[in-house]
Amino acid sequence: MSSSYDRGTVESFGRWQEFSAGMWAWVLHKFTGWILIGYLFTHIAVLSTATQSPEMYTDTLQGLEELVIVRFLEIGLLAVAVFHILNGVRLLMVDLGIGLGSQDKSFYASLVLTAVIALASIPTFLGGVF
Amino acid sequence: MSTQVTEQTETETEEQTEEQSPGERRREKKEQLQREREQEKSDLLDEAEETVELKIFRYDPEVPEKEEPRFDSFEVPFFEGMTVLDALIYARDTYDSSLTFRHSCRQAVCGSDALFINGKQRLGCKTQMVDLEWPIRIEPLPHQEVVKDLVVDMEHFYEQMHAVEPYFDPDELPDGEREEQRQTPENREKVKLSTRCIWCGACMSSCNVAAGDNQYLGPAAINKAYRFAMDEREGTDRKEDRLRIIEQEHGVWRCQTQFSCTEVCPKDIPLTEHIQELKREAVKSNLKFW
Numbered sequence: 001m002s003s004s005y006d007r008g009t010v011e012s013f014g015r016w017q018e019f020s021a022g023m024w025a026w027v028l029h030k031f032t033g034w035i036l037i038g039y040l041f042t043h044i045a046v047l048s049t050a051t052q053s054p055e056m057y058t059d060t061l062q063g064l065e066e067l068v069i070v071r072f073l074e075i076g077l078l079a080v081a082v083f084h085i086l087n088g089v090r091l092l093m094v095d096l097g098i099g100l101g102s103q104d105k106s107f108y109a110s111l112v113l114t115a116v117i118a119l120a121s122i123p124t125f126l127g128g129v130f
Numbered sequence: 131m132s133t134q135v136t137e138q139t140e141t142e143t144e145e146q147t148e149e150q151s152p153g154e155r156r157r158e159k160k161e162q163l164q165r166e167r168e169q170e171k172s173d174l175l176d177e178a179e180e181t182v183e184l185k186i187f188r189y190d191p192e193v194p195e196k197e198e199p200r201f202d203s204f205e206v207p208f209f210e211g212m213t214v215l216d217a218l219i220y221a222r223d224t225y226d227s228s229l230t231f232r233h234s235c236r237q238a239v240c241g242s243d244a245l246f247i248n249g250k251q252r253l254g255c256k257t258q259m260v261d262l263e264w265p266i267r268i269e270p271l272p273h274q275e276v277v278k279d280l281v282v283d284m285e286h287f288y289e290q291m292h293a294v295e296p297y298f299d300p301d302e303l304p305d306g307e308r309e310e311q312r313q314t315p316e317n318r319e320k321v322k323l324s325t326r327c328i329w330c331g332a333c334m335s336s337c338n339v340a341a342g343d344n345q346y347l348g349p350a351a352i353n354k355a356y357r358f359a360m361d362e363r364e365g366t367d368r369k370e371d372r373l374r375i376i377e378q379e380h381g382v383w384r385c386q387t388q389f390s391c392t393e394v395c396p397k398d399i400p401l402t403e404h405i406q407e408l409k410r411e412a413v414k415s416n417l418k419f420w
Contacts (some may be wrong), residue, residue, distance in 0.1 A: 018249035026386055095410075097410065
């Protein structure tokens, strides 16, 4: 038993197909959290154009809203934010020890709700673009 | 079952050899019996309506041919009620006696045969072959060092278990020398599930956080701490001590509620629930507004 074979940590991500609900919830929560932090910076950058002049702020926003890609990104952002909120509520329940037996169902529910809300927002976000 | 049949033939062998006294005849008889046994085994393989393919992880640093980890395939007859451990035992007894794995009680009590079966930590003796997708892939527990084939090094797991002082230690003993230390039925119910732990290490192996943080106590050890911290007979001072152990940097706060441990626990212990409750207890004992 002089040496032993260490399979390393790579396998953790290599086995993503075998992840369970709780694991996916954790991965998605981290992922959406980082996206929201990234968005925060662009958000501040856009808003800070108002410090130059009101016209510049209006121009920047109108210029952005004219781009189709921005409209699609907005739907994505909404989906990310909604999932992060709903899963945050789920995690709050987990921390309070409420309904831990159905944590997987609440994860699926938050996924479905996110999809419904994102789909419902499409007319609003894409209106007048095409 | 395959294992029972082998046991029978073994006793037969002993009886036969006792009758034959001269060495040569005995060896001859033994060889014949050996042939019969092998014949019987292949009959068993023919008899079985179905056979299962096992893909088993092989590795042995002391054998040059096995230094490079690989998967070996074994064909095993399937019988109703067969567990993964039965299949492993058949493969070892029939094909390769060097196939190494831990097992003892065969009834999910000793906690020796936690294995990574078809991508999930399960007890070999508790997992029915019919419940799995065939062929069956059997590997040693992930995130633990492999010693040989399916045997992993459990030393670190045991260290973490001992770190939470897993023994009953009340503040005061009863007056009478032989007086019992009684527990209320309600309190017993509270710790009941946590007492089921068989130290198999499946939860620790499934935990992503434990994989990345070697100092993290892990689900099993925290569950052990829960079992005693929640025991009302120990008293408040001891509970404070216990909470101090588990609330340290690599204690309960490392848990990120991925529920992997709860998912794989062969004894169905709600591990995440216990960890979360200890988190709340730790906060409460630190705040003490009331």
